[in-house]
């Protein structure tokens with residue numbers, strides 16, 4: 495199988511440079527329109543697709559990002575590996591603004607979003623015990639370190655609904671739970687990528703100390719953007735190293751991300767709703783044969 499890298503850019507990252515033969519393409523999905531058109535091209539000979547999570551100009555809020563359409567669009571284009579880049583607040587002293595955290599666990603406190611491609615007419619339960627792909631995550635860590643970035647391999651991301659930042663009591667509560675970073679978009683994106691059998695790695699760029707740190711003020715958008723602007727070249731340099739690390743030919747995921755739907759579908763074949771199956775053509779076509 496051939497590698498195709500998908501990059502979902504977070505706040506402050508609305509395009510990437512250096513893609514050969516790049517063009518913005520409109521992708522239609524059964525889940526509505528993605529956040530924006532997708533920039534498709536090649537980097538060092540490896541196909542790459544870039545989608546700005548909030549749309550160019552930052553149109554979508556964390557609640558209204560069309561997460562299902564975004565993941566479907568990337569899958570439909572042939573993406574095999576998704577690198578999700580996000581801004582995040584740090585809940586730990588030693589994860590400082592400018593550092594990158596390769597997230598490997600989540601606590602999902604979002605409540606206003608569609609979280610699954612499946613439901614009435616075709617019910618499925620995938621495992622998200624390990625919601626990110628270790629192979630892809632370690633390539634991201636290697637790529638970021640090679641660019642001189644301080645990288646923390648592993649971290650628990652508290653996904654909050656937003657759009658307001660946390661209260662001090664919430665920030666302290668999440669610290670007491672052992673969470674490392676906080677953001678508004680990591681979920682349900684990671685869950686949906688797993689349902690779509692995509693390898694998914696989350697690169698969280700620390701922009702602030704949220705509001706718990708006594709010697710730092712409470713986070714605001716200006717602080718986030720200032721840190722992101724200072725770090726954007728490191729983010730880009732990490733992405734530019736990924737094709738070399740992942741290569742053009744892709745072995746099956748040793749962790750099974752690309753087979754996540756094996757044994758996950760509960761609805762009896764004769765009870766499956768044909769309209770629901772039709773919507774799942776890109777996501778579950780491998781297993782549903784639609």
Ligand SMILES: CSC[C@H]1O[C@H](OP(=O)(O)O)[C@H](O)[C@@H]1O
Pocket residue numbers: 503504505547548555556579580581582677678679680715718
């Ligand atoms: C501008 S701060 C809040 C905003 O930034 C993060 O976005 P993303 O994860 O897409 O980089 C955070 O989750 C909020 O959506």
Ligand SMILES: Nc1ncnc2[nH]cnc12
Pocket residue numbers: 581582583584659660676677678701702703704705713718
């Ligand atoms: N402190 C914070 N809380 C939630 N989302 C964020 N994105 C960047 N910093 C954040």
